[in-house]
Amino acid sequence: MNQAHPIIGIIVGSTRPGRNALAVAKWATEIAGSRTDASFEMIDIADFGLPLLDEPFSALASARMGREYTQPHTKRWSDTISRFDGYVLIAPEYNFGIPAALKNALDYLHAEWNDKAAGFISYGSNGGVRSTAQLRLALAELKVATVVPEVGMSLYTDFENYSVFKPAEVHTQQVHAMLDQLVSWSSALLQVRGKAHA
Secondary structure (H helix, E strand, O other): OOOOOOEEEEEEOOOOOOOOHHHHHHHHHHHHOOOOOOEEEEEEHHHHOOOOOOOOOOHHHHHHHOOOOOOHHHHHHHHHHHOOOEEEEEEEOEOOEOOHHHHHHHHOOOHHHOOEEEEEEEEEOOOOHHHHHHHHHHHHHOOEEEOOOOEEEEOOOOEEOOOEEOOOOHHHHHHHHHHHHHHHHHHHHHHHOOOOOO
16 A cells, blocks of 8 residues: 655744744744655745635535635635645634634635644643634534644743744654654545545
8 A cells, every 4th residue: 555645734823914923833844844754834824815705605515516716815725725635733822712814714615624634833821722722623623633732832931022932842842742643644544535645
């Protein structure tokens, strides 16, 4: 049996000016780059210019009715997300929840997420745990398997002045633990989707 290596997208889950998520995503991508069991690419939601969801039907309804997306930005987002077998979501916690831009990006699509795996790197005053918990619920509806190991970082101890990212060394080990399971699950789900990469 051909065991293909999965392609994992590391999603920058915040679009605000001065966001910390970009530095966290670059750090995670660098750590992931030392691995040989998968390929990793960064996906920045800010690059797609997604407005508040503006398709006439939900992604699930469109799929059931055989309708195509109407907006160029939706098609571009769909093409990008479809290329990946799993995801790491870089998710700050805003007001006890998910950043609006990240939830909006998730809601644009449905089938593109199905039968894939996801892991989380979050941060906030309490490690971003509530953002991760809410993402697990949303991703379950999108048929995404979320791995148990997660990385949660504190704005008080892993960032100087809440803005300069200086992670504790232990988080590197946590990233690898999360990626171990994410790569394993993403590889297994390749078979579920009947997909192989050259």
